[in-house]
Amino acid sequence: MQNIKENEYLSKLNHSCAHLLAQAVKHLYPNACFWVGPVIEEGFYYDMDLGSESLTEEDLERISKEMKKISKDGKRIVREEITKDEALKKFQNDPYKIDLIESFPEGEVISCYTQGDFTDLCRGPHVESVKECKYFKLLKFSGSYYKGDSNEKVLQRVYGVCFPTEEELDDYLKELEERKQRDHRKIGKEQELFMNHELVGAGMPLWLPNGAIIRKELENYIYEKEQKLGYLHVYTPCVGTVNLYKTSGHWEHYQENMFPMMKVDDEEFVLRPMNCPHHMLIYKNKLHSYRDLPIRIGEFATDFRYEASGSVKGLERVRCMCQNDAHLFVTPEQIKEEFQKVVQLILDVYKDFGIKNYKFRLSLRDKEDKEKYFDDDEMWDNAENKLREVLNELNIDYYEAIGEAAFYGPKLDVEVKPAIGPEVTLSTCQLDFLLPRRFDLTYVDKDGEKKVPVVLHRAIFGTFDRFTAFIIEELKGVFPLWLSPTQINVIPVNNLYHLDYAKSVVSMLQNEKFRVELDDRNEKLSYKMRESVVKKNPITIILGQKEVDEKNISYRLYGSDETHTVSTEEFLEYLKERMEKKN
Ligand code: TSB
Numbered sequence: 001m002q003n004i005k006e007n008e009y010l011s012k013l014n015h016s017c018a019h020l021l022a023q024a025v026k027h028l029y030p031n032a033c034f035w036v037g038p039v040i041e042e043g044f045y046y047d048m049d050l051g052s053e054s055l056t057e058e059d060l061e062r063i064s065k066e067m068k069k070i071s072k073d074g075k076r077i078v079r080e081e082i083t084k085d086e087a088l089k090k091f092q093n094d095p096y097k098i099d100l101i102e103s104f105p106e107g108e109v110i111s112c113y114t115q116g117d118f119t120d121l122c123r124g125p126h127v128e129s130v131k132e133c134k135y136f137k138l139l140k141f142s143g144s145y146y147k148g149d150s151n152e153k154v155l156q157r158v159y160g161v162c163f164p165t166e167e168e169l170d171d172y173l174k175e176l177e178e179r180k181q182r183d184h185r186k187i188g189k190e191q192e193l194f195m196n197h198e199l200v201g202a203g204m205p206l207w208l209p210n211g212a213i214i215r216k217e218l219e220n221y222i223y224e225k226e227q228k229l230g231y232l233h234v235y236t237p238c239v240g241t242v243n244l245y246k247t248s249g250h251w252e253h254y255q256e257n258m259f260p261m262m263k264v265d266d267e268e269f270v271l272r273p274m275n276c277p278h279h280m281l282i283y284k285n286k287l288h289s290y291r292d293l294p295i296r297i298g299e300f301a302t303d304f305r306y307e308a309s310g311s312v313k314g315l316e317r318v319r320c321m322c323q324n325d326a327h328l329f330v331t332p333e334q335i336k337e338e339f340q341k342v343v344q345l346i347l348d349v350y351k352d353f354g355i356k357n358y359k360f361r362l363s364l365r366d367k368e369d370k371e372k373y374f375d376d377d378e379m380w381d382n383a384e385n386k387l388r389e390v391l392n393e394l395n396i397d398y399y400e401a402i403g404e405a406a407f408y409g410p411k412l413d414v415e416v417k418p419a420i421g422p423e424v425t426l427s428t429c430q431l432d433f434l435l436p437r438r439f440d441l442t443y444v445d446k447d448g449e450k451k452v453p454v455v456l457h458r459a460i461f462g463t464f465d466r467f468t469a470f471i472i473e474e475l476k477g478v479f480p481l482w483l484s485p486t487q488i489n490v491i492p493v494n495n496l497y498h499l500d501y502a503k504s505v506v507s508m509l510q511n512e513k514f515r516v517e518l519d520d521r522n523e524k525l526s527y528k529m530r531e532s533v534v535k536k537n538p539i540t541i542i543l544g545q546k547e548v549d550e551k552n553i554s555y556r557l558y559g560s561d562e563t564h565t566v567s568t569e570e571f572l573e574y575l576k577e578r579m580e581k582k583n
């Protein structure tokens with residue numbers, strides 16, 4: 001899917017279609033008032049106040065029909081420039097537009113666009129005539145707060161998309177359907193990977209047994225890799241005192257992302273949003289010489305972050321998450337090599353999972369934003385230049401984004417695209433000159449002088465939550481053997497004659513630590529085989545008289561109708577090979 005905002009004509013077309021939507025709504029709901037109707041990556045939306053009316057699917061149909069009628073009529077879209085006073089007069093019946101107009105600086109020329117009986121305040125540009133907005137689809141509607149503020153009124157937001165040709169619209173709708181099919185929330189429910197419950201709370205998913213198997217395997221996988229790279233894993237509490245987070249600077253710069261403070265006896269605690277402070281204290285627990293560095297402290301650490309209730313999404317954006325976190329304490333001379341190793345680890349992991357579509361983003365501070373970012377221009381310039389230098393030396397292809405840095409330093413983020421919704425950050429590697437200073441960390445250098453180490457914060461999976469969401473979608477719910485909750489499904493052809501042998505095969509495989517299921521229901525063989533495919537079991541074993549007599553195993557692989565018959569030893573050998581080759 002191309003980004004509509006990045007294509008000039010598509011952008012204009014969708015913007016005009018948003019006006020067309022508003023015009024049709026105005027015909028059907030004469031008292032409707034409108035807030036904003038921008039173009040987004042996948043089309044457009046318009047926020048509107050329909051009084052006490054709330055929309056239904058049928059309403060969308062009706063609105064859509066009206067839009068078609070207006071489009072057919074083919075009125076031209078005409079631009080007009082007016083003064084602020086004229087604008088205030090023109091839109092006097094629409095409090096939302098008045099609010100907008102009042103926010104414009106004095107003396108600014110205001111433009112509006114008219115098509116037939118409808119005029120909208122708008123910067124433009126637009127297509128020439130509503131006729132061009134012929135191939136559109138209203139996709140969905142939702143509630144949205146006026147100005148995005150939860151204390152304000154709830155408006156109705158209608159989403160749509162428009163293309164120049166019917167074919168492009170059809171292609172998009174087909175692709176959208178395909179993406180909905182692999183949405184991790186849908187697959188998560190079908191395969192019983194995770195659930196949510198309002199009594200636990202929004203953004204607090206519960207991992208079900210099948211999901212927990214995947215998570216455990218991911219933990220083992222990355223733990224083994226990190227161990228080989230010299231990481232030392234720790235366990236630390238998922239709370240800290242307010243003072244800990246005051247020391248780190250989170251309290252000052254990150255509080256809006258945190259759960260509120262709670263008092264226990266005389267102490268003030270917070271649920272931690274990050275683990276860096278805990279790891280800093282672990283570093284500080286001992287004296288260090290330059291010979292000890294790098295020290296790499298890793299943890300699968302639970303964090304809590306305040307995310308807006310409207311933005312939480314399955315496992316992808318949660319309020320309780322588990323980071324695959326580590327903090328690397330290094331000397332300035334070691335930054336480049338350690339950074340390179342982290343990038344290499346990210347690339348290795350992506351290769352194992354077949355992740356090919358990703359972008360590196362160099363996330364920098366916003367110099368103007370003194371609230372979000374620690375105020376020390378020299379430190380920031382130094383960190384950003386150093387990171388840029390490292391990335392250039394490592395020949396990494398990246399783009400820069402202002403205002404995306406952590407409050408303590410710039411980051412190299414890896415962005416991926418979920419099935420539905422905007423891009424998210426998966427892996428991250430961050431360069432920090434600040435926190436070691438705030439925690440008074442030191443090491444004794446070659447010359448006997450005490451120096452301050454530099455910290456690299458890094459998370460390869462990001463969080464287990466987000467990574468799992470992503471691979472569910474990437475793999476469309478078809479997990480490789482090593483990750484699959486059920487690895488092998490065993491079906492006896494006839495329970496009367498073949499069940500005993502089937503049971504012996506199951507226990508043999510369980511002894512070899514495979515996750516095996518036995519389907520001994522009194523159902524038809526063809527039915528059970530079909531169901532095994534629906535459940536996306538990587539391997540289905542079918543055992544009949546021939547297998548019983550010859551002590552063989554016949555199996556089918558997911559996605560193939562071919563049956564292979566082998567001895568038990570050969571089968572185990574085959575399994576071993578597939579388990580080792582992660583991808
Ligand atoms: C890497 N202190 C660093 C750490 O040492 C840190 O917390 N970085 S972070 O803020 O970028 O978070 C790490 C990763 O967590 C992100 O790259 C992202 O993949 C993941 N993440 C962030 N917010 C959420 C969320 N709400 N739900 C799921 N995963 C999230």
Ligand code: ZN
Pocket residue numbers: 274275276327457458
């Ligand atoms: Zn950190």
